[in-house]
Amino acid sequence: AQSVTQLDSQVPVFEEAPVELRCNYSSSVSVYLFWYVQYPNQGLQLLLKYLSGSTLVESINGFEAEFNKSQTSFHLRKPSVHISDTAEYFCAVSDRNSGGYQKVTFGTGTKLQVIP
Amino acid sequence: GAGVSQTPSNKVTEKGKYVELRCDPISGHTALYWYRQSLGQGPEFLIYFQGTGAADDSGLPNDRFFAVRPEGSVSTLKIQRTERGDSAVYLCASSPLRDSLGTGELFFGEGSRLTVL
Numbered sequence: 272a273q274s275v276t277q278l279d280s281q282v283p284v285f286e287e288a289p290v291e292l293r294c295n296y297s298s299s300v301s302v303y304l305f306w307y308v309q310y311p312n313q314g315l316q317l318l319l320k321y322l323s324g325s326t327l328v329e330s331i332n333g334f335e336a337e338f339n340k341s342q343t344s345f346h347l348r349k350p351s352v353h354i355s356d357t358a359e360y361f362c363a364v365s366d367r368n369s370g371g372y373q374k375v376t377f378g379t380g381t382k383l384q385v386i387p
Numbered sequence: 388g389a390g391v392s393q394t395p396s397n398k399v400t401e402k403g404k405y406v407e408l409r410c411d412p413i414s415g416h417t418a419l420y421w422y423r424q425s426l427g428q429g430p431e432f433l434i435y436f437q438g439t440g441a442a443d444d445s446g447l448p449n450d451r452f453f454a455v456r457p458e459g460s461v462s463t464l465k466i467q468r469t470e471r472g473d474s475a476v477y478l479c480a481s482s483p484l485r486d487s488l489g490t491g492e493l494f495f496g497e498g499s500r501l502t503v504l
Binding site: 275277280312313315316317320361363374375376377378379380 | 443478498
């Protein structure tokens with residue numbers, strides 16, 4: 272069975288400071304990894320994903336995450352945050368070998384609060 | 388509409404009542420998922436449909452929960468004899484499967500908040 276651990280439930284950070292949101296996963300098979308974001312009063316939406324190839328993946332709004340197989344991690348980083356990044360971030364994992372179907376397992380989420 | 392639509396957005400009911408939550412996925416998406424999100428938790432998988440059939444219902448907590456997707460599009464999550472512990476946001480997501488493995492990207496609705504008094 273898969274599981275995702277997000278140890279930080281809340282992360283306050285000043286505007287323009289860097290941030291890292293931690294994610295560790297466990298799985299007995301190869302995985303796909305995702306970060307989803309939920310802005311206030313909105314539904315979850317995909318931020319970025321690792322499927323294969325380069326272990327460093329980026330989003331269009333400056334976030335990046337690096338797949339580290341040896342540490343079973345997929346931490347999310349941004350060098351300089353904006354007020355608009357205030358949201359809840361969920362790390363998620365799915366099994367590569369699901370035969371055409373991905374059961375996506377989510378972590379408990381990290382609330383990023385950007386302070387002006 | 389362009390996105391996943393869920394109705395009602397809010398539902399307050401009394402313990403023991405029956406509830407239906409509706410999900411209208413993105414047109415053309417063959418895969419449909421239901422998740423439940425309790426306060427302070429991440430989304431918890433309930434059930435997955437591929438077309439009209441429930442391919443994986445291993446996340447349904449007990450037999451009070453049931454979901455259907457009779458025409459392969461709209462889905463209804465049904466909860467019988469509701470309990471206070473059923474209070475949560477119920478999320479629906481859809482996904483296109485472009486190849487034999489898919490991409491795993493889920494497109495979520497805004498959820499239906501259920502409160503059982």
